[in-house]
Amino acid sequence: MQVLNWIDWSVLCVTLLVIVVYGTYQTRGSKNVQDYLKGGNTSKWWTIGLSVMATQASAITFLSTPGQAFNDGMGFVQFYFGLPIAMVVICIVFIPLYHRLKVYTAYEFLENRFDLKTRTLAAILFLIQRGLAAGITIFAPAIILSVVLGWDLLTLNIIIGFLVIIYTVSGGTRAVNVTQKHQMVVIFIGMLIAFFLIVDKLPQDITFKKALEIAGASGKMEVLDFSFNLNNRYTFWSGIIGGTFLMLSYFGTDQSQVQRYLSGKSVKEMQLGLIFNGLLKVPMQFFILLVGVMVFVFYQFNEAPINFNPTATEVVLNSEYAEDYKALQEEQHDIFNDKQKIIEAYINSETPEASKYITIANEANDEIRSEARALIDKASEKQNLKIESNDKDYVFIHFILNNLPRGLIGLLLAVILSAAMSSTASELNALGSTTTIDLYIRNTGEKTEDEKVKASRWFTFVWGILAIGVACVANLAENLIQLVNIIGSIFYGNVLGIFLLAFFFKFVKGNAVFIGALITQVIVIGLYLLDLYEMINLPFLWLNFVGCIIVIGIACLLQLINPNDKTITTNN
Missing domain, CATH: 1.20.1730.10 (Sodium/glucose cotransporter)
Incomplete structure (x- = not known):
């Protein structure tokens, strides 16, 4: 792993400093809430x-x-x-x-x-x-x-x-x-x-x-x-x-x-x-x-580390699992060498059938990486450390x-x-x-x-x-971009349903929406947990659609059951 030299530090610091100073300069004159919140x-x-x-x-x-x-x-x-x-x-x-x-x-x-x-x-x-x-x-x-x-x-x-x-x-x-x-x-x-x-x-x-x-x-x-x-x-x-x-x-x-x-x-x-x-x-x-x-x-074409998180590699190599980890590194090295020949044959033959050997080699490599993550987890647990073994977020920075x-x-x-x-x-x-x-x-x-x-x-x-x-505590996540979208999906469908009720369901009043939203949020969190523990199969993206439909359905049903709800509204 390279250490940043003075050129990299200069480019990094100057770029960020210019942006921050310019942004601070633009804030002058924000004396009222109109300027501060709406620019x-x-x-x-x-x-x-x-x-x-x-x-x-x-x-x-x-x-x-x-x-x-x-x-x-x-x-x-x-x-x-x-x-x-x-x-x-x-x-x-x-x-x-x-x-x-x-x-x-x-x-x-x-x-x-x-x-x-x-x-x-x-x-x-x-x-x-x-x-x-x-x-x-x-x-x-x-x-x-x-x-x-x-x-x-x-x-x-x-x-x-x-x-x-x-x-x-x-x-x-x-x-x-x-x-x-x-x-x-x-x-x-x-x-x-x-x-x-x-x-x-x-x-x-x-x-x-x-x-x-x-x-x-x-x-x-x-x-x-x-x-x-x-x-x-x-x-x-x-x-x-x-x-x-x-x-x-x-x-x-x-x-x-x-x-x-x-x-x-x-x-x-x-x-x-x-x-x-x-x-x-x-x-x-x-x-x-x-x-x-x-x-x-x-x-x-260039040999990759068995795990892209250098801290994780250091931890496992300083543990009782070091020899097992080194054996996996050797096995990955052999797979890499074999893959070079497979890719060369694929490029030269240009036949679709040859691609299956690339797939097999990559699947073998993925299996090795999975075993390496398991060793890292064991080493981290033994040393009472919180080390991220899933290295998706480290690939590009490496x-x-x-x-x-x-x-x-x-x-x-x-x-x-x-x-x-x-x-x-x-x-x-x-x-x-x-x-x-x-x-x-x-x-x-x-x-x-x-x-x-x-x-x-x-x-x-x-x-x-x-x-x-x-x-x-965010390093407990499998992948950061998925974690952000999962968090959003748990709440967004419900909130969107509230707004769609406001826009398009004029007969629905506040009490029905409020109760429906509370019930929906509990249901959506429950569905996510059931999926998390593999009791049902509902990918998180669908929670947005499901949450939206549930809150609309519950709110409409509650309003129809209690048509005398006269919550004051202002139609816009």
Whole structure:
């Protein structure tokens, strides 16, 4: 593992410093809640679009997604197929309504339509799931620096968390939006350079086309899965149905996204920003996954470690299982040598039948890696340590640190840390504003502009501390990007159903919705736990659809059973 030299540190520090200083400079003049929470409604469509993308594209995207493709191939892109559909619906239904009501948060609308308790419940559900997700976005860059610096994750979680808190509390929505625009430019440039360098580092006789053929022979290029098999987590149907419901809820009701486009100069600017995101997001995710697939091809010709987490390897090699681990390393070395001959034969023969031998070799290699993880877990348990044996999140950072030239390593680290800063800043900004507007001010009475801004800053600080706490236990996850989406799926379907009831089911009143939402949340959590313990088979993406349908069904049924419920509403 390379150690960063002065060139990498310079590129990394200068890039991040320029972004932070520029963002802080943009925060001057935020003296009232309109400026602080909605950026003075001055954002143009391209700023909104890039800010929305940057909020979703956290460090997790650039750490976990390539690792996801390295292990499982391109199929994960199906997760995003519902996004363009969701963008159109939000532009037609959500944005005009939010703009007309001049709301600071999405949940203000629910009190106008239903009642205070329904607004409060939706806000609390958002705070729970987004608070958990914010902790994970802090943990993701901690992985990077733990590998680079050799520091323990707990210390890094605390350091990174406090740096993000300082940046977020000192700024506001305008600073977050404008800063994210420049962060996305850095991200795009860095990932493009990384992609071309990966392809360039393949053997001279391996063209990009041949690289894709090798990836295809290894089962990594299977983009579309039209089966209805629930054993497959990512299929066309789960993406179109479950993904659409997830994206509708995320972009339409999650304050971390709603706050991004509520800062728009007009309805048209907001709509154009989301359409821009809808058109660009799927190709961007496809490209990031393709980067991961190219890393996989690279390691078909360059021997990879048996586990990409160097800390895990160090722990097991200093344990009683060291000899067993070394034996697995030797076995993997033999498989690698055999695979070189198989791939050469496949390329020269160009016959589809030869691909099955590549598959067999890779399956044997996967089995070895699985046995290595088991040894790491045993060694960690013996030494009473918390070491992550699942190394998906370490694949891309391992490649960066060991194979890219000086300077570019610093740039790629800046890309990942920029994404972490932008995403976490958005989340903490939204958590602070939702707590201030929907809970504190609504339940304690009207405040002065200065009191509102101060309250928002303090609540942002508190949520930052809580997020650090979540980050300290996040390494229990199998894969960070899956963990974020699982957390969202548990809550999003229910929240989306509440909003759809508000939009389209005018006969349903507040009491029915409130009770239905409480029951639904218990049911969805129960379904997830049943799936987790393999008592049923329901991939998490479907929880968005199921949760939405259940809350609508229960609320409508309760209203029909009790038609005399006269909860006061304001039709909008």
